[in-house]
Structures are given as C-alpha cells and as structure tokens.
Amino acid sequence: MHEVALSRQIARIVERAAAGRRVTRVEVEVGQLRQVVPEALRYAWTFVVAGTPLASAGLVVTAVPATVRCAACGAEATLDAEVRFDCGACGAPGATLVRGEEFRVCTIDVDGPGTPASGEG
Amino acid sequence: MGRFHRHDDGTVHAHDHDEGGHHHDPDEHDHGDHSGYGTGRQRLEVLEDIFAENDRLAAANRAAFDAHGVRAVNLMSSPGAGKTMLLQRTLAALRGRLRVGVVEGDIETPLDAERLRGLGAQIALLNTGQGFGGECHLDAPMVARALRDLDLAALDLVLIENVGNLVCPAEFDVGEHRKAMVYAITEGEDKPLKYPVMFRAVDAVVVNKLDLAPYLDFDLALFRRNLEQVNPGVLVFETSARTGAGVAAWVDWVAGL
Structure with missing residues (x-):
C-alpha cells in the first residue's frame, strides 16, 4: 500500500550511494513478512524515477522466504502462506524468526567514476 | 540479451x-x-535498510519523549475497531491521574480529534494527506511534526492513534515505547493469521466490542489460539469500549508503562 513512498526512500538511498554516477541496476531484498508487493514496488519505481537521474536504473526485487528456528529443538522451517510460530518438528511454541523481515538495498550497478562525461560519445 | x-x-x-x-x-x-x-562499471554493495531514515527519526522522537520522562503508545487497528472510543474512555479514566497527550492520525478530517476534546488531554491533529507515505499509516517524520504541537514537558503519556489499517502501520516505528492494537470481535477469528505482521508487532491486543458477543458466532478461544500462534505470550485485554467493561485493566497497563 505504501510502495510509492518506499520507492522514494529507495531512490534517496541509491542517489546517496551512487554519488553522481549513473545507476543501471538496483537490487533490493524483501522479506516475505514485509508487506511489500514486489510487482507494486517495481511499478511504483518506474514512475518515481521517471525524469530523474535514476530513470535508467532497473529495479530487481529479490524475495526472501520467512524462516523460523525452534528454540527447543533447533529445527528450521520455511514458512509458506500460513504463518505459524510453533515448531513443525517438535511442536514447541515460540519459534523465532531468523529470516523474512529484510527490506534493504543490497547492491547498485554504477558507471563510474563520477559523472559519465569522459569516454562518452 | x-x-x-x-x-x-x-x-x-x-x-x-x-x-x-x-x-x-x-x-x-x-x-x-x-x-x-x-x-x-561496477556493482556496489549498499546493504542499507530502506526504513533506516524513518528509524533514525523514530529514535529522535523516542529520545524527545525520554528527555521529558514521557511514555508513548502507538495504537493501531483496522478502521472502525473502536480506537477512538477506547481513547475517550482512556482519557476520561486518566484525567487527574496522568497528564496525557494524543497524536491523532486521521485522513483529511478532524472528526476523531473533535470526539477527544474536553477530556483534559492535549491533542495534536495529524492529517495524513501528506508526508512519507501518504494516507495509509503514520511514520516517524509525521509524528515528529505532531510533537511540535504538544508540550512534552507538561505530559506523562502520549497516545498515538494511528490510521485505521491492519497493514502499513505495522511497518513503521514512530518512536513509541509500546505498540498496541484494538481488534473488534466483528472482524472474525482468523485475522491474526491473515495479518501476522501487525499481530506480531504489538505488545498488547485489546479485544473490543465484547458486548456484541451474544449476537455473533465469534469464537474467542479460537481467536486467542490464532493470536498465540503468531505472537506467543502477547498481552490481551478483553473490553467493550462502548459499555466500559474491561477498560480499567487496559488503562492500568498504559498508566504503568
């Protein structure tokens, strides 16, 4: 629901990291338990960056499945559509989430150094 | 290629x-x-959390609360679960006991803020038509702006009434010390499983509208099992904000934070 705002936030992070270099690709990682819809994020990104120096940067969204680890027996399980925090192996409650809440800019591909004035043409 | x-x-x-x-x-x-x-051409590792900027401002809000010895609660729910009525009850109960401020997140209208006036609390109205994210939630920059309208030195507790929404508000730290949600039994037993991020994010769930239980097929035990699945050990208050039943335990909790 807030993918436009999140795209603006991603753009700010990317602009800062790129430091004036042209960006061709941005990779973000989205945990399954982040309520971010990858298609909506990619769509929002296209019009947030349109007409800006980031217009040429494609957004690659990598989904991270939610994984829980049982405090009692140590078994790890990947959550599917149903989110439950009791252990599928031993039945103990209160497994802890070890992956699935990520939401970060991982890498950017840049043409550098600095502005691409030299070497162009 | x-x-x-x-x-x-x-x-x-x-x-x-x-x-x-x-x-x-x-x-x-x-x-x-x-x-x-x-x-x-090169690939740069950035590894920056997309919520980092929000979280920095949330930390600043929290520091402002702490500097004045103020505790803050972020109150969330779906639309119509009874947040504002619970707040009315809460303000009335805390009057003369604690000095309370309310940050009222509302989309474009001051209707909720008007319902809260005259109960002895400072009110900061925050229309969410602008800001980082628009209308679906409060974020830390919005709450920072609202705090300019509150005299924190004259307060003990700030209750932040978030925008009615079970999705987006769960993602944003606004600088509160505790998150709580109001859940109405008219919403059905399965909501914790459908909105696990929200139900996991909170320290307490106020199960509201229990006065309607005789007219519904709501299975409270099943709801509590579902809730326990996603947030083991979460604090639960069973209330009717309409009649006032059960509200005192909730009030004692927020007063004791």
Whole structure:
C-alpha cells in the first residue's frame, strides 16, 4: 500500500550511494513478512524515477522466504502462506524468526567514476 | 540479451522481467556494451535498510519523549475497531491521574480529534494527506511534526492513534515505547493469521466490542489460539469500549508503562 513512498526512500538511498554516477541496476531484498508487493514496488519505481537521474536504473526485487528456528529443538522451517510460530518438528511454541523481515538495498550497478562525461560519445 | 540495450542518446536500460525475485548472473549486464563507456562499471554493495531514515527519526522522537520522562503508545487497528472510543474512555479514566497527550492520525478530517476534546488531554491533529507515505499509516517524520504541537514537558503519556489499517502501520516505528492494537470481535477469528505482521508487532491486543458477543458466532478461544500462534505470550485485554467493561485493566497497563 505504501510502495510509492518506499520507492522514494529507495531512490534517496541509491542517489546517496551512487554519488553522481549513473545507476543501471538496483537490487533490493524483501522479506516475505514485509508487506511489500514486489510487482507494486517495481511499478511504483518506474514512475518515481521517471525524469530523474535514476530513470535508467532497473529495479530487481529479490524475495526472501520467512524462516523460523525452534528454540527447543533447533529445527528450521520455511514458512509458506500460513504463518505459524510453533515448531513443525517438535511442536514447541515460540519459534523465532531468523529470516523474512529484510527490506534493504543490497547492491547498485554504477558507471563510474563520477559523472559519465569522459569516454562518452 | 534483449533486456539490456543502448539508445542513441547513450542511455542504457536494463529491463527487469523477473517475476519471482530470480537473480541474473552479473556478467549478463555487460553484454552489448561495446562503447568503451562501461570501463568504470561496477556493482556496489549498499546493504542499507530502506526504513533506516524513518528509524533514525523514530529514535529522535523516542529520545524527545525520554528527555521529558514521557511514555508513548502507538495504537493501531483496522478502521472502525473502536480506537477512538477506547481513547475517550482512556482519557476520561486518566484525567487527574496522568497528564496525557494524543497524536491523532486521521485522513483529511478532524472528526476523531473533535470526539477527544474536553477530556483534559492535549491533542495534536495529524492529517495524513501528506508526508512519507501518504494516507495509509503514520511514520516517524509525521509524528515528529505532531510533537511540535504538544508540550512534552507538561505530559506523562502520549497516545498515538494511528490510521485505521491492519497493514502499513505495522511497518513503521514512530518512536513509541509500546505498540498496541484494538481488534473488534466483528472482524472474525482468523485475522491474526491473515495479518501476522501487525499481530506480531504489538505488545498488547485489546479485544473490543465484547458486548456484541451474544449476537455473533465469534469464537474467542479460537481467536486467542490464532493470536498465540503468531505472537506467543502477547498481552490481551478483553473490553467493550462502548459499555466500559474491561477498560480499567487496559488503562492500568498504559498508566504503568
């Protein structure tokens, strides 16, 4: 629901990291338990960056499945559509989430150094 | 390599046709680049949390609360679960006991804020038509602006009434010390399983509208089992904000934070 705002936030992070270099690709990682819809994020990104120096940067969204680890027996399980925090192996409650809440800019591909004035043409 | 092509003006587009978050080999992106322009092309690790800026401002809000010895609660729910009526009851009960401020997140209207006036609390109205994210939630910058309208030195407790929504508000730290949600039994037993992020995010759930229980098929035990699945050990208050039943325990909790 807030993918436009999140795209603006991603753009700010990317602009800062790129430091004036042209960006061709941005990779973000989205945990399954982040309520971010990858298609909506990619769509929002296209019009947030349109007409800006980031217009040429494609957004690659990598989904991270939610994984829980049982405090009692140590078994790890990947959550599917149903989110439950009791252990599928031993039945103990209160497994802890070890992956699935990520939401970060991982890498950017840049043409550098600095502005691409030299070497162009 | 159709994803990657160069226009006459020198712009390069890497079209992303991924649907499943699948990675490409990084080398693939260098195909078709024979211009001598890509000599400095490189992949930079950024590893920056996309909520980092919000979280920095949330920490500043929290520091402002702490500097004045104020505790803050972020109150969330779906629309119509009874947040404002619970707040009315809460303000009335705390009057003369604690000095309370309310940050009232509302989309475009001051209707909720009007319901809270005259109960002895300072009220900061926050219309969410603008700001980082628009209308679906409060974020830390919005709450920072609202705090300018509150005299924290004259307060003990700030109750932040978030925008009615079970999705977005769960994602944003606004600088509160505790998150709580109001859940109405008219919403059905399965909501913790459908909105696990919200139900996991909170320290307490106020199960509201229990006065309607005789008219509904609501299975409270099943709801509590579902809730326990996603947030083991979460604090639960069973209330009717309409009649006032059960509200005292909730009031004692917020007063004791």
